[in-house]
Amino acid sequence: MSLRAVLVGAGAMGAQWLDAVAASPDVELAAVVDLDGAAAARAARDRVPWATTLSAVADGADFVIDATVPAAHFDITACALRLGLPVLGEKPLTSNLPQALSLAALSELTGTLFAVSQSRRFELGLAAFKKQIVALGTVGSLTTEFYRGPRFGGFRETMEHPLLLDMAIHAFDTARFLLDDEPVRVYCDAYNPPWSWYAGDASANAVFRFASGARYSYTASWCSTGYDTSWNGNWHAHTAAGTASWDGDLAGPASSLQETISASLAAFVAALRSGQRPPTRVHRNVLSLAMVLCAVESASTGQPVLVDDALAAAHAAAVAAAPPDVAAVLRGWPSVRAGLLETG
Template sequence: MMTHKIVVAGCGGMSNTWLDYAVQRGNAEIVGLVDIYEESAKAMAAKRGLQVPTFTDLGAALVATDANLVFDVTIPASHKQIVTAAMNAGCNVFGEKPMAESYADAQEIVALSQATGKRYSVMQNRRYLKQIRSFRDMLASGAVGTVGAIHADFFLGAHFGGFRDAMDSPLIIDMAIHTFDQARFISGADPVSVYCHEFNPPGSWYKGNASAVCIYEMSDGSVFTYRGSWCADGLNTSWEADWRVNGSRGSARWDGASLPYGEVVNPEKPEGFIRELLRIEGESKWEGQEGHWGCLDEMFTALEEGRPAETDSLDNIKSVAMVFGAIESARTGQKVKL
C-alpha cells in the first residue's frame, strides 16, 4: 500500500479537518508543518501532539522530511507558489479552493501538473453530500426530461472578519466556486459563456462586491443562473444554495439540506392549460463519507489507483473558469466566452 508522507503548508490558519483525516488514515503520516510564522506551526504541533519539525520555507521542509504529498491550506494568494514548489519537488498536492488566485495562474498550474505528472486535487467538499448525489442522479436518470435551465440562489449574512472582508470580490472569488462547481457536477455540463453583474448593496460590511447575478450558457445547451449575496441578513439559504431545475418533462428542487424532490407531467392524463403532475422523490444511495472527508477519500484513493481525482486540477479549472469569467464580465459589462 502506498504510504503518504505529508507536509502541511499554511497550518497556522487551517481547520482541524485536514489533520484529523490524515491522523486516522492508516497509510498517511504528517511529517512536517510549514507557516510563514513558525510560531504558528509550532503552536499547531503542540496543540495536536505532533512530534514533527516546523519550517517557514516549504522547499526546506520537503528536503528535510522526504515528503511526497503537500496539504496546501494557505490563503488563495499563496496557492500558485505552494503548488508549484511542491510539484517541482516531486510531490502531489491536495489544496483548498480556489486552485489559484487568477485564471492565468490556474492554467500554469495545470500545465505544470501535466509536465511533471504530479497531481493537484482541489477541495470541493460540497460535491460529497448524499443530497447532492441524489439530485445529480435524479437529473441523470431523465426523470424531468432534458434539462433546459438550472437556477441557484445563495443568500447568507456571513460575518467572517479577516481577509475576506478586504477582498475585491469576496463572494465570487472565495465562495461562488462551490456553487459553480456544484452546477457542473449536477448537470454534467461545462460552461461556454457568462454574463455577470456584481455589486455591493447597502449595509454590506465587505470592502468589495459581496453580491452578484450571473448567467451561464452551458455546453449541453442549458442555462445556469446564479443569484448570490454574502451580506444578506435574514431569510438565509443553506450553504449549499437553493436549487431549481426545469426540464422538458418537469422540474426538480433541492433546498441544499433535504433530499431533492420534483414534479413531472403525468403521461396518463390529457393535455390541459396546467398539466397534471406526479411527485417524485430523490433516493439516498450515497454510502461514502460526506464533506471534506468524502473529498479526501476520493483524493487519496485516486492517487493510490494512479488516476486523476474527481476534483483534480485538470477538471477543476473549468469551475475556476466560471469564477474568473464572471469577474471579467462584471469588469467589462460584457458577456465573456469561456
C-alpha cells in the first residue's frame, strides 16, 4: 500500500518533490502546506487538500516532506514529530546546532524517524568511487576541489557565507560517507575574491581532521571564471595502495536532481517499512551540519575549531531552551558524540 505524504513548502524544491512523489510507486500525495496559501493551492491543483499549517491536514498522513526554507525546518519538524509523523527534510537539518540536537532528542523521545535528504549521496558515480576507495584501504587524505561561477541572484548573493552555508554541506556530508568516519577538528579560511559578485565570502579553503586521523581538504569557490568542476566537485582519495579519483561526473552521465531525490525518497520509504535506521537520520546528520557551522566559526575567528567543543556548547544551549521532556533526553546522553553515534 502507498504511504501518504504531506508536502510542506511549495517553492522551487517543493515542485521537484511533487514530481518525485508523482513518479514514486510507493508514495501518494496527501496534502500540500505552505505559509503562502496561494502557493499551496497552486501546488495542490485541486487534487488534494491544502493548508497554511501542517496540523490542519495531518490526519491520515503517513509522513511529511519538508521543503521549506532553512529557518522553518525546526518548527515544521518539531510539529510533525509531536504528531507522530516521520519527516524527510531538505538540507540543512536546521539553521543552528542547538535546534539540530533538540530535534534528534525529539525524534528519540517520540520514536519517530527524522532523516535529511542528502540527495547527492545518491549520485550514481559516487557509489562507484566509494567502491574504489574501499578496495584500496585506509584513506590518509581526501580532497575536493569545487569551482563554479553561477549567477543566482537572490538571497545567495547577499548572505554572509553563501558557499559554506548553502553549498558545502553537500561535499562535507559526502566526505563523511566516503570515509565512514566522523570529523573532530576544522580550520577554515573563507574569503571573497576582488571580482566576486557576492556580498559574502564566495571562496573557502577548509581542512578537517577525522577521528581516524584522515585529513579532508575542501578548496572551493562560487565565483570562479574560466574553469568549472562538476557540481559534485573533483575528488581524490589517497591511500597506501594508490589514489582513487572521481570528477563528480563532469562529462556525464551525472544524475539529475529528480533522480537523486527520487532515490532519496525510495530509501526513506524503505527505512520506514523496514524500521532500519537510514544513514542520513537526524542523529548522524548533525555531524554534517556541524562541519559547516564549525567551518564558519573557524573562518570568523581565524582559529581551528574542535567539533566536540561546538557540540558541547550547543548541547548546553539546547538543554536550556528545550521543553522538559526533550531536555531530559538530551541530559541522558553519556556525551553528545555518544548520544549522536550510539543512541541515535
